[in-house]
Amino acid sequence: RLSQRPTPEELEQRNILQPKNEADRQAEKREIKRRLTRKLSQRPTVAELLARKILRFNEYVEVTDAHDYDRRADKPWTKLTPADKAAIRKELNEFKSSEMEVHEESKHFTRPVHPRLLPSSSYLPTLTLLLALSGSFHLTQPSSSKLQPVQLVPGHWLSPHTLLYV
Numbered sequence: 001r002l003s004q005r006p007t008p009e010e011l012e013q014r015n016i017l018q019p020k021n022e023a024d025r026q027a028e029k030r031e032i033k034r035r036l037t038r039k040l041s042q043r044p045t046v047a048e049l050l051a052r053k054i055l056r057f058n059e060y061v062e063v064t065d066a067h068d069y070d071r072r073a074d075k076p077w078t079k080l081t082p083a084d085k086a087a088i089r090k091e092l093n094e095f096k097s098s099e100m101e102v103h104e105e106s107k108h109f110t111r112p113v114h115p116r117l118l119p120s121s122s123y124l125p126t127l128t129l130l131l132a133l134s135g136s137f138h139l140t141q142p143s144s145s146k147l148q149p150v151q152l153v154p155g156h157w158l159s160p161h162t163l164l165y166v
Helices: 008-013 022-041 046-051 082-098 104-109 121-126
Strands: 128-131 137-140 147-149
Touching: none
Parallel strands: none
Antiparallel strands: 128 137, 137 147
């Protein structure tokens, strides 16, 4: 909105809009240059820094040979094939679905197992996943009202934030 735009004075204060006078800008640059030159010319000497115990030098320096080799880190994840990536995702999903437990405080962030991860793939196109109050998982087909239990870990929940789908 135009009513919320800052005024030119505010923009100049924030150094967004430069002042219109070129002479003022050049004078300010000269002042900064003069101040920095004076600071550089008044630097303390090495003797003063040694006396104030800012600089310290050892009398003996030890020099050793070092082998010349490539010190960059190896990146093995760049060499993975799509099959390797799928195998890693599958193994991770199996581990999470069977061995990882969810804390009581975070169960409301979770949901039941995704149908693609269920053991029987013949039901997948027409099945709806339901979670019974008892904690066991059931599958229903839309055409029938008959419940069919699926043998998973009863009461086990999986987080949608941690699952990787293949």
